Amino acid sequence: MKNVKLGKLWDTLHSSYWFLPTIMAIGAVALAFAMLTLDRMSMLAIEKWWWIYTGGPDGARSLLEAVAGSMVSVTATAFSITIVALQLAASNFGPRILRNFMQDTGNQIVLGTFIGTFIYCLLVLRTIHGKGDGYEQFVPQISVTFGILLAIVSIGVLIYFIHHASTIIQASHVIQNVSDDLDKATRRLFPEKIGHGEPEQERRVAEIPISFEEEAYPIRANGTGYLQAIDNEELMQIARKHNLLLRIKFRPGKFVIKGSDLVMVFPGERVNQKLSKQINDAFILGKERTEQQDVEFPINQLVEIALRAISPAVNDPFTAIRCIDRLSAGLSGLVQRDFPSPYRYDDNHKLRIIAEPFTFEQLVDRAFNQIRQYAQSDAAVTIRLLEAIATIATYTTNPKHKLVLKRHAEMILRGSQEGLSEEQDRKDVIERYYSVIKALEH
Numbered sequence: 001m002k003n004v005k006l007g008k009l010w011d012t013l014h015s016s017y018w019f020l021p022t023i024m025a026i027g028a029v030a031l032a033f034a035m036l037t038l039d040r041m042s043m044l045a046i047e048k049w050w051w052i053y054t055g056g057p058d059g060a061r062s063l064l065e066a067v068a069g070s071m072v073s074v075t076a077t078a079f080s081i082t083i084v085a086l087q088l089a090a091s092n093f094g095p096r097i098l099r100n101f102m103q104d105t106g107n108q109i110v111l112g113t114f115i116g117t118f119i120y121c122l123l124v125l126r127t128i129h130g131k132g133d134g135y136e137q138f139v140p141q142i143s144v145t146f147g148i149l150l151a152i153v154s155i156g157v158l159i160y161f162i163h164h165a166s167t168i169i170q171a172s173h174v175i176q177n178v179s180d181d182l183d184k185a186t187r188r189l190f191p192e193k194i195g196h197g198e199p200e201q202e203r204r205v206a207e208i209p210i211s212f213e214e215e216a217y218p219i220r221a222n223g224t225g226y227l228q229a230i231d232n233e234e235l236m237q238i239a240r241k242h243n244l245l246l247r248i249k250f251r252p253g254k255f256v257i258k259g260s261d262l263v264m265v266f267p268g269e270r271v272n273q274k275l276s277k278q279i280n281d282a283f284i285l286g287k288e289r290t291e292q293q294d295v296e297f298p299i300n301q302l303v304e305i306a307l308r309a310i311s312p313a314v315n316d317p318f319t320a321i322r323c324i325d326r327l328s329a330g331l332s333g334l335v336q337r338d339f340p341s342p343y344r345y346d347d348n349h350k351l352r353i354i355a356e357p358f359t360f361e362q363l364v365d366r367a368f369n370q371i372r373q374y375a376q377s378d379a380a381v382t383i384r385l386l387e388a389i390a391t392i393a394t395y396t397t398n399p400k401h402k403l404v405l406k407r408h409a410e411m412i413l414r415g416s417q418e419g420l421s422e423e424q425d426r427k428d429v430i431e432r433y434y435s436v437i438k439a440l441e442h
Helices: 004-014 019-041 057-093 095-102 105-125 141-167 171-189 201-207 232-242 273-281 296-309 317-334 360-374 379-393 399-419 423-441
Strands: 217-220 225-230 245-248 261-266 283-286 343-345 351-354
Touching (some): 004 225, 004 232, 019 105, 019 141, 057 095, 057 105, 057 141, 057 171, 057 296, 095 171, 095 296, 105 141, 171 296, 217 273, 232 245, 232 273, 232 351, 273 283, 317 360, 360 379, 360 399, 379 399, 379 423
Antiparallel strands (some): 225 283, 245 261
């Protein structure tokens, strides 16, 4: 994947609350100096423009002081509301959902607007001089007028923030955002050409040296953390340059412990300290999972929301059903795409990398296993799981995919027969199960 490290940097900046407000604050500084320069150079007849501030220095000071003081108060209030929203999100949807709230551009723009307006007013305020101040009288009328305009804009932003803060903590909004992340990850990861190699499985296996297991040398991880991304192009260049075959032991999303075998290199005698560092640099570790190359992560987020919803403390099956609907939509999109092959070839069609791939079975297990286990006694959630499988079945003709879906339908059926005490509920589940079987046979 191109620009993996730049993508990681952008993801880190986008997930921080300081980046966009800082950019807007710098923009406010630049705007203040630009407006003041325009005031000093302006040859315009200001009095002809009715909307331009034409008051004296005392009025200008009072006006900007009022705007700056109110911006401090509003910023503190907005920040407090944001913290409360984060606490509610962590308790209701799980701590892993906080990442989505931190990436919310709307909140960052609101804070940036308030901070930028405050800084702008301060910088303009310091240049206002009256006759008794020991300086030549100077009232930056254009700058003060622009400060009034920023105050009006800030009022509009505050109204937007009140609406936005009450919207982003709604379950439907949170689930929709996570579902969008899943769709984006699917489109970004699965069309990759790096996973498509020679079509014959037998040829792939034959190209792996017989002595690979004995002669391959392990490259051990230099750090500990979640594998967030792999620079596949860098690994391919290393393998071509040194004429190597690399087997990657981890896929994005897995937890790597320092000293664990990260990559197996063949032939092992070509490994040195420099090569080991180059390979380690191609693996980006972090303290949390991201969806940059990890399609399982948004699936796990939806599952976590569903599990919290059907827990005895919450008992909200409708939210769990919404999560299942989104999971079925995401998996329906996945079954229509080719899953990347673990065998990756260079331009000369020589096998260079054997990756640890995602499989449809693994993703379906992630999506349905835990919900099935916790919802055995919930008829509504169990029925919606079977309906979701039936929906996914209509989007695939792959026999292997259908076997996976059938296995999950059978596990759901068995669990429901043990967990549901009402006979009619069990009959309803059986009816949905046969609907799944019918969909799989088409």
